[in-house]
Amino acid sequence: MxxxxxTTAIDYANGEPxxxxxxxxxxxxxxxxxxxxxxxxxxxxxxxxxxxxxxxQTAEKEGVxxxxxxxxxxxxxxxxxxxxxxxxDQFIRTxxxxxxAAVARLIEQIxxxxxSLSEDKRNFYERSYxxxxxxxxxxxxQPSDIxxxxxxxxxxxxxxxxxxxxxxxxLSAYTGRLKKLFADNPSFLxxxxxxxxxxxxxxxxxxxxxxxxxxxxxxxxxxRPLSNGDTQTTYVWFDALPNYWTARFFPGYADKAAWPAxxxxxxxxxxxxxxxxxxxxxxxxxxxxxxxxxxxxxxxxGGERFSKSAGVKLQLSEAIDRYGVDSFRYYLLRDVPFxxxxxxxxxxxxxxxxxxxxNTLGNLASRSIAMIEKYRGGVVPAAAPDDELFAAHRExxxxxxxxxxxxxRHRPHEVxxxxxxxxxxxxxxxxxxxPWALARDPANAAQLDTVLxxxxxxxxxxxxxxxxxxxxxxxALWEQLGGAGDASKMRLDQPINVSGWKATKGAPLFPKPxxxxxxx
RNA sequence: GGCUGGGUAGCUCAGCUGGUGAGAGCGCACGACUCAUAAUCGUGAGGUCGAGGGUUCGAUCCCCUCCCCAGCUACCA
Numbered sequence: 302m303x304x305x306x307x308t309t310a311i312d313y314a315n316g317e318p319x320x321x322x323x324x325x326x327x328x329x330x331x332x333x334x335x336x337x338x339x340x341x342x343x344x345x346x347x348x349x350x351x352x353x354x355x356x357x358q359t360a361e362k363e364g365v366x367x368x369x370x371x372x373x374x375x376x377x378x379x380x381x382x383x384x385x386x387x388x389x390d391q392f393i394r395t396x397x398x399x400x401x402a403a404v405a406r407l408i409e410q411i412x413x414x415x416x417s418l419s420e421d422k423r424n425f426y427e428r429s430y431x432x433x434x435x436x437x438x439x440x441x442x443q444p445s446d447i448x449x450x451x452x453x454x455x456x457x458x459x460x461x462x463x464x465x466x467x468x469x470x471x472l473s474a475y476t477g478r479l480k481k482l483f484a485d486n487p488s489f490l491x492x493x494x495x496x497x498x499x500x501x502x503x504x505x506x507x508x509x510x511x512x513x514x515x516x517x518x519x520x521x522x523x524x525r526p527l528s529n530g531d532t533q534t535t536y537v538w539f540d541a542l543p544n545y546w547t548a549r550f551f552p553g554y555a556d557k558a559a560w561p562a563x564x565x566x567x568x569x570x571x572x573x574x575x576x577x578x579x580x581x582x583x584x585x586x587x588x589x590x591x592x593x594x595x596x597x598x599x600x601x602x603g604g605e606r607f608s609k610s611a612g613v614k615l616q617l618s619e620a621i622d623r624y625g626v627d628s629f630r631y632y633l634l635r636d637v638p639f640x641x642x643x644x645x646x647x648x649x650x651x652x653x654x655x656x657x658x659x660n661t662l663g664n665l666a667s668r669s670i671a672m673i674e675k676y677r678g679g680v681v682p683a684a685a686p687d688d689e690l691f692a693a694h695r696e697x698x699x700x701x702x703x704x705x706x707x708x709x710r711h712r713p714h715e716v717x718x719x720x721x722x723x724x725x726x727x728x729x730x731x732x733x734x735x736p737w738a739l740a741r742d743p744a745n746a747a748q749l750d751t752v753l754x755x756x757x758x759x760x761x762x763x764x765x766x767x768x769x770x771x772x773x774x775x776x777a778l779w780e781q782l783g784g785a786g787d788a789s790k791m792r793l794d795q796p797i798n799v800s801g802w803k804a805t806k807g808a809p810l811f812p813k814p815x816x817x818x819x820x821x
Numbered sequence: 822g823g824c825u826g827g828g829u830a831g832c833u834c835a836g837c838u839g840g841u842g843a844g845a846g847c848g849c850a851c852g853a854c855u856c857a858u859a860a861u862c863g864u865g866a867g868g869u870c871g872a873g874g875g876u877u878c879g880a881u882c883c884c885c886u887c888c889c890c891a892g893c894u895a896c897c898a
Contacts, residue, residue, distance in 0.1 A: 310898095312898095313897090313898050315897090315898080350898075353897080353898075354897085355897060355898075430896095441896080472895095493826095494825075494826060494892080495892095495893095497824090497825055497826080497893090498824085498825065498826095498892075498893045498894090499893095500825095501823095501824055501825070501893070501894080502893080502894080502895075504824095505894080505895095507895085508895075508896095510895080510896060511896060514896095536896075537896080537897090537898065538896080541898080569892080569893095570898085571898075572893090573893090573895060574895090574898085577895085578895090578896095636833085638834095642891080642892095643833095644833095649832090649833085649847095652832090652847065652848080653847085656846085656847060656848090657846095657847095659858060659860080660858080660860055660861080661860095661861090663857095663858065663860090664857055664858055664860045664861070665857085665860095665861090666857095667856090667857050667858060667860080668855095668856050668857030668858090668860080668861080669856085669857085670857095671856060671857060672856050672857085675856075676856090718846090721846085725846090728860095728861055728862075729861085729862065729863095731856075731857090731861075731862085732853095732854075732861065732862040732863085733862080735854080735855095735856090736856065737854090737855065737856050738854095740856085809858050810858090811858080812858065813858060813860095
């Protein structure tokens with residue numbers, strides 16, 4: 302069984318989970334579920350990035366020790382993932398003892414490789430960095446952040462020239478190897494638009510990056526002291542990024558999280574870290590690279606860019622309560638292309654819910670099962686389905702398959718699009734064959750059998766193919782059709798035989814609300 | 822400023838290396854049907870394919886200029 306080890310970015314433990322976090326995790330969750338149903342041995346890793354100066358500061362503001370603070374945030378995130386049906390296999394936290402030990406191990410591995418290199422080639426070296434430091438921000442400022450010689454955020458303060466002595470990582474030495482990586486393996490970074498940006502960056506050449514910091518201590522102690530004897534704190538690159546690699550050092554995960562990963566799902570804002578710094582680190586350590594990095598887009602809210610400064614205007618719980626978790630998952634996955642950006646609005650949510658879920662799919666299930674009950678006592682006839690319709694269905698399902706692990710892979714929105722085609726085509730088929738008319742004359746029994754089995758099979762396909770998107774709702778559909786066991790256990794690359802199933806019409810899958818909820 | 826990708830029906834978008842009448846879904850209007858969650862099915866509306874030039878027998882798709890939008894332009898993560 303082929304392995305599929307996918308990861309998401311670990312979320313920074315500096316605030317509550319919001320819509321942006323949800324989009325990434327739900328998308329990755331769907332990708333994981335689709336691969337499980339195509340026979341992959343899936344390991345799905347997510348987690349939290351819990352170190353760093355900001356976390357320490359926020360904890361201090363709240364008046365609690367940093368560990369206690371991040372424990373609370375982690376609980377909050379995990380509760381959210383449970384609520385959203387994000388079925389991860391492993392949840393990693395960078396404050397775990399196992400992670401911290403493994404980070405030190407990775408760094409030592411690079412030092413070990415350095416031992417055989419001449420001094421000017423070594424990956425890690427000490428260097429003094431001089432920059433303009435804003436006391437107000439407690440951080441160094443880049444030229445782009447400086448207005449009239451002052452920090453843009455604290456224009457009344459004077460920037461201080463501060464020198465810091467750190468461990469540095471010789472990222473610049475990897476420019477050529479990274480260019481070769483992108484040239485030899487174009488699918489290493491997708492979608493293509495993101496790859497272009499990184500290629501441009503590589504053309505400019507890379508600067509070395511700092512690997513340790515002296516100004517905060519909430520993190521992993523850098524395993525080797527500086528020549529002056531000081532021990533510094535491992536900087537974010539070498540603490541957060543390695544989580545994908547350190548996951549296998551947790552008890553019970555040695556095989557499941559075996560390196561390398563198949564896919565890193567990340568947001569487009571951190572593409573550079575995952576496709577330049579991270580591969581270079583792995584090269585330095587002599588480790589294999591992940592097979593692929595996928596940089597998804599962002600979701601805006603009411604046309605505005607989602608950001609902390611604008612405030613979390615949408616409570617995830619509110620979005621879930623309106624139409625249920627499954628509908629929320631469907632809306633996000635269907636309306637935000639995973640290779641681009643999207644926008645959240647209640648108007649749009651309602652449109653999609655009514656049109657796709659209630660009218661097209663929900664009503665198709667409702668009318669089909671009602672007819673199977675009415676005309677055949679609920680038993681799906683043992684007949685062959687309509688050839689022509691299924692030839693068309695097979696084309697749609699081939700497109701869906703391609704959007705999972707073919708040339709359109711990692712695009713759940715295209716899987717959904719293909720399945721809605723199946724549902725629409727089936728509604729059209731009902732209109733064309735008019736089973737209610739066939740039922741009036743017993744001479745048409747065979748023809749009616751064909752129609753009814755065709756409907757049941759079409760719906761079974763919808764259930765099996767959409768259960769990764771809507772786990773509970775599609776299981777309910779599966780059960781109404783009379784399917785045994787879990788729809789999520791069905792292989793997507795194998796036909797479903799529905800003959801003899803006992804269908805029972807239950808409550809509407811996607812009821813329309815009495816009155817449309819008011820829009821903000 | 823530089824680089825990249827875009828600007829196609831009210832909305833969201835398809836349109837491969839240029840060629841019969843420019844498409845889909847949603848929304849809208851009208852019609853049909855009754856199995857169904859007043860759902861479904863059919864038909865239609867006729868959009869200067871961002872603006873202006875150019876190449877060509879012929880361009881939404883090629884070239885030039887301009888306008889507008891988004892992203893990237895590295896140590897907050």
